[in-house]
Amino acid sequence: MAQAVPTNLITGFLGVGKTTAIRHLLANKPAGETWAVLVNEFGEVGIDGALLRDGGARVKEVPGGCICCVAGLPMTVALNQLLGKERPDRLLIEPTGLGHPAQILGTLKGPFYQQVLELRAAVTLVDPRKLADPRYTDNANFVDQLAVADVLVANKADLCAPEDWVRWEETAGAFDPPKVRVETVSQGAIEPHWLDEPHRERPLQHPHAHREDRLRAPQGPVEEVLSLPEGEPLLRRENRGQGHYSCGWVMTPDWAFGFHDLFSWLNGLEAARVKAVMITDEGVFSFNGQDGVISVTELDETSDSRIELIDVAPFDADAVQRELEALRVAA
Numbered sequence: 001m002a003q004a005v006p007t008n009l010i011t012g013f014l015g016v017g018k019t020t021a022i023r024h025l026l027a028n029k030p031a032g033e034t035w036a037v038l039v040n041e042f043g044e045v046g047i048d049g050a051l052l053r054d055g056g057a058r059v060k061e062v063p064g065g066c067i068c069c070v071a072g073l074p075m076t077v078a079l080n081q082l083l084g085k086e087r088p089d090r091l092l093i094e095p096t097g098l099g100h101p102a103q104i105l106g107t108l109k110g111p112f113y114q115q116v117l118e119l120r121a122a123v124t125l126v127d128p129r130k131l132a133d134p135r136y137t138d139n140a141n142f143v144d145q146l147a148v149a150d151v152l153v154a155n156k157a158d159l160c161a162p163e164d165w166v167r168w169e170e171t172a173g174a175f176d177p178p179k180v181r182v183e184t185v186s187q188g189a190i191e192p193h194w195l196d197e198p199h200r201e202r203p204l205q206h207p208h209a210h211r212e213d214r215l216r217a218p219q220g221p222v223e224e225v226l227s228l229p230e231g232e233p234l235l236r237r238e239n240r241g242q243g244h245y246s247c248g249w250v251m252t253p254d255w256a257f258g259f260h261d262l263f264s265w266l267n268g269l270e271a272a273r274v275k276a277v278m279i280t281d282e283g284v285f286s287f288n289g290q291d292g293v294i295s296v297t298e299l300d301e302t303s304d305s306r307i308e309l310i311d312v313a314p315f316d317a318d319a320v321q322r323e324l325e326a327l328r329v330a331a
Contacts, residue, residue, distance in 0.1 A: 004118035005083065007091040007108060008195045011145045012125035013136060014097035014244075014310065015273050015290035017155045019048045021125060021188030022092055026056050028192050029090070034058060036088035038078055042096040043308035044237030045248035047275040050302055051286055058086040075107055083116065090195070091117065098242045100141045101148045102204060121180065121197035123190065124149035128160050128168040140206035141242070146171070147204050151181040151194050158186040177202065234325075238317060244272075247315045248308035249324065255305055256281055258329045263287070265327060267294050269309065269320075276307035281329050 012018050022037060029035050036058040039048045049061035060082040062074050083091070095104055101122070108119050124145050130136040137143070146152065152175075154160070154168050172182045180197045183190070233255065239246040259280040266274055266287050274289030277299065284299045287307075307324070309315060 004116060005088060005091050006120050006196070007093065007117040008120055009101065009104065009108070009122040009148075010092055010094050010125075011099075011101055011122065011148070012097060012155075013127075013130070013139070013142050013145065014042075016097065016125045016127050017188045018094050018097070018125055019051055020288075021123075021153075021155065021185075021190050022052060022057070022094060024188050024190060025092070025192055025195070026052070030192070033089040034086060035090045035092065036060070036082050036086045037092045037094060038062070038075075038082055039094045040075075040096050040099065041308070042098045042239060042241070042244065043246040043248045043275070043310060044239050045235070045250050045306050045308055047248075047277055047286075047306050047308050048094065050277045050306065051297075051299075057092075058082070058088060075104065076112070079113075098141060098244060100206070101145055105148065119199045121150040121195055121199055122148050123151045123153060123194065125153050125155045125188070125190075126168070126171075127156050128154050128164040129156070131164065131167040131171055144204045144206050147175070148202055149179060150197055150199050150202075151183065151190075152179045153190055154182075154184045155188055156186060157184045175202075234321075236317060236321060238315075240314075244310055244312055245314045246308060246310045247317045247320065248306065249321065251305040253279060253302075253304050255279065256329050257305070257327045259283075259285070262327050263294065263296065265323065267292070271309040271311045271315075273310040274307075276305075277302050278305045278307065 010018055010022060026035060037052050038060050039052060040062045041048055046061045049059045052059045060078045062078050082088075093104065095101070105122070107113070108117055126146065152172055172179065177200070181194055183194065233252045235250045237248050257278055257280050259282040262278060262280060266276065266289060272290070274287065274294065276287040278285055278287065279302065284302050286297045286299055288295045288297075309320070
């Protein structure tokens with residue numbers, strides 16, 4: 001019988017730095033091991049997969065909804081494809097920050113995967129600055145993302161003020177049973193050996209929240225959700241749920257953008273989250289924005305350009321698209 005694959009859930013609310021943390025893990029994994037990532041995004045066009053492939057992972061993406069909705073079918077299809085094709089030494093699962101962890105863990109612990117996966121530490125990243133914001137602390141998904149963690153990690157430590165740490169220590173110390181680890185990092189620099197801490201069942205405050213307030217399931221078969229229609233230079237997709245709205249675009253690789261104008265435009269967008277992988281006149285770059293701050297990382301390559309916006313208010317997608325098209329330069 002094949003050895004069960006060590007498996008970790010990497011969770012946390014929108015913008016906390018899950019993908020950055022997974023890229024750090026991939027850069028520091030044991031030499032010679034193959035790691036796979038199942039990534040789920042609320043947005044429709046799928047940005048994180050491109051970033052993780054650049055980091056060397058075997059990736060399966062399920063954008064546009066929640067992987068565990070509709071009786072877990074999108075999740076099981078994607079999991080089976082990933083495990084069957086890649087036969088990884090470790091599996092990391094990054095669900096959407098708007099998702100509830102209960103049903104994902106239920107699927108991983110179910111009878112079908114008991115002999116296939118070895119569930120290890122659930123890792124939850126938290127931005128301590130958000131512990132003063134009732135939009136987070138009153139959110140059932142956020143609360144239970146913290147509750148489910150075996151390893152609870154304060155990310156973005158370099159941005160936190162003393163009062164943020166007071167709230168963090170109160171929050172992190174209040175769990176019963178206590179967390180296996182409570183850690184503090186910047187730039188998602190979590191340690192690979194933390195993943196091998198044990199996973200245990202932990203009480204949730206809102207165990208039925210997922211059933212009562214679902215995100216929709218991804219639309220269409222797993223292999224088709226990312227396809228740009230043949231002959232079309234641009235594709236736009238939108239989504240809504242859990243009080244959030246997303247709007248995303250995929251553009252063919254012959255579209256290029258002026259780096260500096262693009263960066264200025266992204267900085268000026270009114271959106272809670274901005275994610276993009278873009279072909280520019282200075283190379284390929286990822287852009288990651290939250291709270292009006294955009295970080296930029298150079299990438300080796302990408303098959304197309306993608307941008308995803310998420311906010312608590314609807315977008316004027318036509319207006320945003322016109323602005324985006326105006327940023328094009330000669331390839």
